[in-house]
Amino acid sequence: MSDNSYKELETIVYGMGGTFFGTSEVVEHLPEELKKYPFAITFGIRLSDAIIDEIGDKPTFTYFNHYRSVNALIDQISLKLVLSLQAHGKRAYSIAASQSIPSSPIPYSGVFPHKTGAVLAGLGWIGKNGLFIHKDYGPRVRLGTVLTDMVLPCENKILQNKCSSCNRCVKACPALALTGNLWEAGKERGHVVDARACSEYMNTNLKHIGRGSVCGICIKVCPRAGSGT
Ligand code: SF4
Numbered sequence: 001m002s003d004n005s006y007k008e009l010e011t012i013v014y015g016m017g018g019t020f021f022g023t024s025e026v027v028e029h030l031p032e033e034l035k036k037y038p039f040a041i042t043f044g045i046r047l048s049d050a051i052i053d054e055i056g057d058k059p060t061f062t063y064f065n066h067y068r069s070v071n072a073l074i075d076q077i078s079l080k081l082v083l084s085l086q087a088h089g090k091r092a093y094s095i096a097a098s099q100s101i102p103s104s105p106i107p108y109s110g111v112f113p114h115k116t117g118a119v120l121a122g123l124g125w126i127g128k129n130g131l132f133i134h135k136d137y138g139p140r141v142r143l144g145t146v147l148t149d150m151v152l153p154c155e156n157k158i159l160q161n162k163c164s165s166c167n168r169c170v171k172a173c174p175a176l177a178l179t180g181n182l183w184e185a186g187k188e189r190g191h192v193v194d195a196r197a198c199s200e201y202m203n204t205n206l207k208h209i210g211r212g213s214v215c216g217i218c219i220k221v222c223p224r225a226g227s228g229t
């Protein structure tokens with residue numbers, strides 16, 4: 001790819017309100033039908049601290065609205081990236097900002113986890129809450145991904161997990177869904193988080209606030225949020 005094409009992708013992300021941007025090669029992590037898009041563009045939006053800080057033992061209506069607004073922005077940025085790549089004669093496939101496919105081989109997941117691309121792009125790591133932890137903004141981010149056959153510069157350098165002895169999210173989770181184990185590449189998600197327990201808790205207890213799809217407690221309590229420490 002030319003420097004200009006790369007710059008154009010970056011400009012789309014930052015110009016539309018993205019906070020960070022990275023690229024990686026993901027072919028070995030893709031299902032067979034998506035392997036024709038071996039590279040991933042990952043970008044993210046930093047969430048509002050003021051809104052996250054209001055979360056107590058349950059999410060707020062404001063947080064649910066924020067979550068949906070950010071998802072809509074992510075989907076718009078993804079669409080713009082896809083159109084730009086297509087205009088360059090490349091194939092591109094966007095992953096929905098929030099998606100859980102019932103037929104997915106891994107329950108409670110979409111066709112490709114955004115956090116896989118984000119970790120491979122060296123933007124952060126997976127925390128004990130099972131979420132992507134950005135190196136500067138902690139878990140207070142949401143991610144977008146566009147897969148493409150445009151050859152992108154990538155190092156696939158994975159950062160070290162910095163959760164260390166912290167267990168705040170594990171102790172705060174009302175569903176007891178977090179095991180306290182550190183994430184390790186290649187291990188199943190259940191090593192860190194019981195996705196069924198998390199989802200069932202939200203569906204049973206938080207349906208009236210966020211339709212059972214948001215909680216936010218393990219984002220709110222993380223000390224790595226916002227400070228970059
Ligand atoms: S989203 Fe809520 S229920 Fe799910 S792991 Fe985090 S704190 Fe627990």
Ligand code: SF4
Pocket residue numbers: 127128129133162163164166167168169170221222223224
């Ligand atoms: S709260 Fe602590 S253990 Fe949980 S993700 Fe954040 S740093 Fe890691």
